[in-house]
Amino acid sequence: MSSNQPIILTPSLLSSDFSRIGEELIALEQAGLQWVHWDVMDGAFVPNITFGPPVIKACRKKSSLFFDVHLMIENPDRYLADFVDAGADLLCVHAEACVHLERTVSEIARLGAKPGVALNPHTPLDVVEYLLPQLEMVLIMSVNPGFGGQKFIPFSTKKIQRLRAMIEEQGLNTHIQVDGGVTPENIRELAQCGANIFVSGSAFFGFPPYDKRLETFMQAVK
Numbered sequence: 001m002s003s004n005q006p007i008i009l010t011p012s013l014l015s016s017d018f019s020r021i022g023e024e025l026i027a028l029e030q031a032g033l034q035w036v037h038w039d040v041m042d043g044a045f046v047p048n049i050t051f052g053p054p055v056i057k058a059c060r061k062k063s064s065l066f067f068d069v070h071l072m073i074e075n076p077d078r079y080l081a082d083f084v085d086a087g088a089d090l091l092c093v094h095a096e097a098c099v100h101l102e103r104t105v106s107e108i109a110r111l112g113a114k115p116g117v118a119l120n121p122h123t124p125l126d127v128v129e130y131l132l133p134q135l136e137m138v139l140i141m142s143v144n145p146g147f148g149g150q151k152f153i154p155f156s157t158k159k160i161q162r163l164r165a166m167i168e169e170q171g172l173n174t175h176i177q178v179d180g181g182v183t184p185e186n187i188r189e190l191a192q193c194g195a196n197i198f199v200s201g202s203a204f205f206g207f208p209p210y211d212k213r214l215e216t217f218m219q220a221v222k
């Protein structure tokens with residue numbers, strides 16, 4: 001059940017060289033990428049800490065890539081305006097971190113960014129069912145969030161299939177992003193299940209040059 005949505009590869013900067021993120025962004029753009037995935041971690045929602053709005057804001061000046069921002073933070077409402085001001089194009093919050101998810105999603109849209117909701121591997125799809133018309137994207141975590149380089153959790157394929165069916169049932173064409181353990185070896189199956197936006201960290205940045213790596217992913221998904 002593949003989607004009619006465009007196929008997009010969004011490299012996760014979590015596996016990039018943090019000492020030169022600005023240069024990495026320029027290299028991605030030159031290699032033909034259109035999106036880039038920022039993994040924001042607060043050391044509370046997930047057991048790791050990365051970067052926040054000031055880093056994104058500084059990098060925004062160097063890049064016209066679409067900034068796809070994955071917020072792995074508790075109570076994200078506190079920082080939505082800061083991330084939009086920093087230049088986030090899409091803000092994806094975790095359902096597990098939001099008590100009033102509809103309010104949070106509406107606020108992201110009001111601030112002028114595209115809203116997304118991420119679901120941890122064990123979180124059922126029901127939590128987004130009624131919100132789908134308001135969402136640009138649902139992110140299916142195919143690893144437990146917090147670290148790059150983990151193994152893809154096999155039941156995620158069934159979850160993607162069910163979500164694509166739910167989206168079609170409502171007559172929508174919401175993006176499905178899959179995040180964690182995505183490789184050129186499994187991207188085709190994930191697209192056939194209905195995902196159309198693919199995050200890749202370790203399997204992307206570990207295999208330069210980036211233009212060739214993008215081509216490898218795109219050939220694999222054809």
Ligand SMILES: O=C(CO)[C@H](O)[C@H](O)COP(=O)(O)O
Nearest residue numbers: 145146148149180181201202
């Ligand atoms: O959200 C994430 C981790 O919480 C990352 O986006 C994800 O793990 C990407 O890394 P890899 O492709 O190496 O699995």
Ligand SMILES: [Fe+2]
Nearest residue numbers: 039070179199
């Ligand atoms: Fe992510």
